[in-house]
Amino acid sequence: MFRVSFILLLACCGAMSATIDVPMLKMLNDREMPAIALGTYLGFDKGGAVTSKDKQLRNVVMQAIDLGYRHFDTAAIYNTEAEVGEAIRMKIDEGVIKREDVFLTTKLWNTHHKREQVAVAMKETLNKTGLDYVDLFLMHWPIALNEDYSHSNTDYLETWRAMEEMVKLGYTKSIGLSNFNKLQVATVLQECTIKPVALQIEVHPQIIQEDLISYAKDEGIIVMGYSPFGSLVKRFGMDLPGPKMDDPVLTSLAKKYDKTPAQIVLRWLVDRKVVPIPKTVSPKRLLENINIFDFKLKEEEIEKINQFNSNTRYTLPSFWQKHPFYPFDMVPNPIPDPFRSEIKS
Numbered sequence: 011m012f013r014v015s016f017i018l019l020l021a022c023c024g025a026m027s028a029t030i031d032v033p034m035l036k037m038l039n040d041r042e043m044p045a046i047a048l049g050t051y052l053g054f055d056k057g058g059a060v061t062s063k064d065k066q067l068r069n070v071v072m073q074a075i076d077l078g079y080r081h082f083d084t085a086a087i088y089n090t091e092a093e094v095g096e097a098i099r100m101k102i103d104e105g106v107i108k109r110e111d112v113f114l115t116t117k118l119w120n121t122h123h124k125r126e127q128v129a130v131a132m133k134e135t136l137n138k139t140g141l142d143y144v145d146l147f148l149m150h151w152p153i154a155l156n157e158d159y160s161h162s163n164t165d166y167l168e169t170w171r172a173m174e175e176m177v178k179l180g181y182t183k184s185i186g187l188s189n190f191n192k193l194q195v196a197t198v199l200q201e202c203t204i205k206p207v208a209l210q211i212e213v214h215p216q217i218i219q220e221d222l223i224s225y226a227k228d229e230g231i232i233v234m235g236y237s238p239f240g241s242l243v244k245r246f247g248m249d250l251p252g253p254k255m256d257d258p259v260l261t262s263l264a265k266k267y268d269k270t271p272a273q274i275v276l277r278w279l280v281d282r283k284v285v286p287i288p289k290t291v292s293p294k295r296l297l298e299n300i301n302i303f304d305f306k307l308k309e310e311e312i313e314k315i316n317q318f319n320s321n322t323r324y325t326l327p328s329f330w331q332k333h334p335f336y337p338f339d340m341v342p343n344p345i346p347d348p349f350r351s352e353i354k355s
C-alpha cells in the first residue's frame with residue numbers, strides 16, 4: 011500500500027514539475043481566459059489548406075495539454091476543429107483535465123454571416139469538436155461572403171445578433187471579434203446586447219497595434235495576438251524583411267533573461283496584456299513557447315521591441331479590399347495572400 015502511493019506520488023510530482031502554470035485573465039463577463047493559446051492553423055500549400063496527417067495535430071494538442079496549455083485557437087476554415095476537439099476529449103477521458111479546465115476558441119467563417127447560417131455553422135463546429143460548447147466564438151472577419159466567395163453585403167451587426175443567440179442557447183460561453191478595426195469594434199459595442207469579450211488581431215514586433223490595443227483595453231476587451239513571431243520565422247516559405255532570431259536587440263534580452271528570442275517576443279506580448287497565439291507542431295517548441303511565465307520585461311525593454319514597428323501585416327487579404335467592410339488600410343500587398351488558394355478552389 012505504502013509502496014503504491016509512493017509511486018503514485020512520484021508519478022504525480024514528476025508530471026507536475028513539467029507542467030507550466032498559465033495565468034488567467036479576467037474577461038468582462040467575469041469568465042477567465044488562459045494567457046496563452048496554442049495556434050492550430052497549419053497554413054496552406056499548393057494543395058490548399060494543410061490538413062493534419064495521422065492525427066499529428068491531435069497528438070500535438072494532447073502533448074500541449076500535458077505541458078500546461080489550456081487554451082486552443084481554431085476556426086471552421088482551418089479544418090482542425092475535429093482533431094483539437096478529439097484531443098481535449100481524450101485528455102478528459104484520461105482524467106488529466108476536466109472540460110472546464112480548457113478554453114477553446116473557434117471562429118465563424120465569412121460564408122456563414124447571415125442570421126440563420128450562424129446557428130448552422132455553430133452546430134457544425136460543435137459536431138466536429140464533439141463538445142457540448144466552446145468557450146469563445148469569434149467572428150473571423152467583418153467581411154461576409156456568399157458561398158461562391160463573391161461579396162455579400164450582410165452587415166456584421168446582423169451576424170453579431172445571431173452570435174448573441176449562440177450564447178443564450180449555451181453553445182458558446184463567450185463571443186468576440188477578429189480582424190475588426192477600431193470603428194467596427196465601436197459599432198458593435200454601440201449596438202450589442204452582449205459585449206465582445208475579445209478581439210483577435212495580428213500582433214508582432216512589426217505591427218505593435220498600439221492604438222487598437224489601448225482602445226480595447228479601455229473597453230475591457232482582451233486582445234489576442236496572432237502570428238506573434240512576425241518576421242522571426244519564415245512566412246509563406248520565405249524570409250521576409252524584419253527582425254530575425256539573431257537580431258541583437260532580441261538576443262541581448264534573451265541572454266539577460268536566459269531565454270530564447272522567440273520567448274522574449276512572446277513575453278513582450280504577455281507584458282502588453284495581449285494573449286499570444288503561437289503555433290507549433292514541435293514538442294520542443296511547444297515547451298519553449300509556454301515557458302515564459304517566470305520572468306518579465308521592463309518598460310524600457312518593451313519600448314525597445316516596439317521600435318521594430320513598421321505596420322507590416324502578413325494576413326492582408328487584398329482581394330477583399332473592395333468589400334464594404336474591409337477592415338484594413340488600402341495598401342498594396344507585397345506578399346502572397348494567405349487565403350488565395352481557398353479563393354481559387
Ligand SMILES: NC(=O)c1ccc[n+]([C@@H]2O[C@H](COP(=O)([O-])OP(=O)(O)OC[C@H]3O[C@@H](n4cnc5c(N)ncnc54)[C@H](OP(=O)(O)O)[C@@H]3O)[C@@H](O)[C@H]2O)c1
Nearest residue numbers: 049050051083236237238239243272287288289290291295
Ligand atoms: N484570426 C485570424 O485571422 C488569424 C490569422 C492568422 C493566424 N491566426 C492564429 O494564430 C496562430 C499563429 O499564427 P501563425 O501560424 O501565422 O504564426 P506564428 O505562430 O507566429 O508562427 C508559426 C511558425 O513559427 C514556427 N515556430 C513556432 N514556435 C517557434 C519557436 N519557438 N522558434 C522558432 N520557430 C517557431 C512554427 O514552425 P513549427 O510548427 O515547425 O514549430 C511556424 O512555422 C494560427 O495558428 C492561428 O491559430 C489567426
Ligand SMILES: *[C@@H]1O[C@H](CO)[C@@H](O)[C@H](O)[C@H]1NC(C)=O
Nearest residue numbers: 133134136137138139140141
Ligand atoms: C455529427 O454529425 C454526424 C452526421 O449527422 C453524426 O453522424 C455524428 O454522430 C455527429 N457527431 C457528433 C459528435 O455529434
